């Protein structure tokens with residue numbers, strides 16, 4: 001080897017070593033997209049992950065035929081349907097994450113622009129819709145062969161574009177919907193079966209021309225009241241007393257954030273849960289300026305909102321803090337990641353929600369890091385190649401990927417001659433924390449086992465393995481309530497951060513961390529959660545845990561339980 005050659009090789013070797021060194025979380029790449037299915041046969045308008053690691057996906061029934069047949073020659077004969085009265089195609093599926101397969105489900109009424117929540121026993125209870133489905137209640141219990149069961153008039157009022165939230169007693173509240181300035185509960189007691197309760201806030205926030213208050217953003221605050229955001233402002237609401245507790249200021253600028261000026265919103269991760277006063281913050285991003293909907297209808301497409309507004313909803317004098325995204329976004333989904341970051345994905349930079357009203361898809365997700373200093377919270381992520389416009393959705397999976405489906409800005413299943421063809425492809429976005437370079441720092445949970453029951457306030461020991469040396473200052477345990485995602489809003493999405501109280505090394509590369517489970521059903525409504533160990537911002541795969549009592553709902557409160565209802 002000549003000296004001159006070796007001189008060339010040494011820098012090359014150093015260069016290679018640098019390349020092979022695992023990236024540190026701070027300098028991580030920007031995520032990867034993977035196509036999972038060329039076609040799932042239906043549009044992913046609504047998605048919900050259940051505790052058997054299957055994602056229930058729903059589409060409206062009145063588009064016409066989907067691209068997926070119902071098995072065994074089954075058909076829906078429904079004289080009330082708008083387009084086809086006899087339909088042998090599926091409009092709902094169950095996607096099995098572990099094996100990347102799906103089976104069709106038989107939904108009997110129109111779920112178009114409906115809503116839902118998972119009840120404490122893990123059953124998806126899905127409400128409302130359009131036409132024959134507008135007062136329907138549907139239940140899907142997770143099991144290999146289970147299918148939808150429905151009651152036609154389970155709701156007291158028709159609910160189309162309503163928002164649901166699970167309550168501490170296990171019931172769900174169903175708020176608003178088109179021309180419904182009220183709310184109701186499900187399941188019901190015999191005495192309240194016909195009741196709706198008025199909510200004048202929904203009248204006050206209803207724009208004459210475009211509403212802009214549909215699918216309101218609803219979060220259960222840590223004091224037990226509901227934070228309800230519609231149009232450009234919010235209230236804190238006591239649903240038991242039917243009274244407004246706090247009126248929050250309008251978002252600076254005054255532009256609407258709710259359907260059809262569809263922005264998105266999350267309750268930021270709840271921390272310091274053992275303190276007497278837990279703080280809660282809400283982040284609302286994107287949307288479309290006032291007038292954008294009527295402008296789009298007449299062919300004038302306006303740029304989407306570039307701003308996010310963040311507010312401490314537990315503050316005695318709450319005020320919005322404005323931030324600027326890397327670009328404008330409308331119809332985006334905000335997904336809480338296990339490490340507390342927020343992924344803003346899907347949507348467009350021009351136009352509004354609604355048929356044919358969006359333009360310029362935004363293919364790059366934005367990652368928002370809530371704990372960074374203001375001004376350095378956004379990171380641009382790698383783009384997908386698939387536009388995800390109106391009727392698209394995104395949900396987090398147990399392994400940390402984000403499942404993305406849907407997009408259909410037309411009245412029918414149009415695959416040709418349209419600007420944004422109906423989209424049946426299923427994709428996953430892998431955030432940078434899934435890069436193989438992090439396998440040494442990524443925790444693996446070894447105990448407890450999946451489906452463990454957790455009592456409120458109990459000390460929970462979580463065993464995990466980390467191959468590289470542990471940075472014991474940056475371990476946390478998080479619990480995520482998997483949401484019902486539709487129309488850019490994820491109902492019931494909630495991430496709880498459990499600070500380690502005691503961390504000990506129990507083996508060569510195994511550790512045990514002690515945390516206190518959330519102290520009440522106000523902090524964590526009963527039901528199934530995904531529990532993660534996070535080390536240096538890299539999350540483990542989640543395990544399923546079940547919070548609270550095993551009974552469906554708060555016992556005596558309910559004379560009628562959904563098990564007792566006569567489902568078709």
Ligand SMILES: *[C@@H]1O[C@H](CO)[C@@H](O)[C@H](O)[C@H]1NC(C)=O
Pocket residue numbers: 038039067415424
């Ligand atoms: C769906 O079905 C239609 C009609 O049969 C067909 O033209 C189209 O290619 C199919 N699309 C997909 C993505 O399978």
Ligand SMILES: *[C@@H]1O[C@H](CO)[C@@H](O)[C@H](O)[C@H]1NC(C)=O
Pocket residue numbers: 064412413414416417418
């Ligand atoms: C969309 O599909 C419907 C139903 O098949 C059809 O009537 C309509 O012409 C299609 N629209 C376009 C733009 O191709």
Ligand SMILES: *[C@@H]1O[C@H](CO)[C@@H](O)[C@H](O)[C@H]1NC(C)=O
Pocket residue numbers: 502503504
């Ligand atoms: C921390 O855990 C270790 C090992 O399980 C135990 O010996 C110790 O008592 C615990 N300390 C506290 C403060 O809980």
Ligand SMILES: *[C@@H]1O[C@H](CO)[C@@H](O)[C@H](O)[C@H]1NC(C)=O
Pocket residue numbers: 472473502503504505
């Ligand atoms: C955490 O790390 C520090 C510094 O290495 C060490 O002194 C401390 O004992 C560790 N604590 C636990 C619980 O492992």
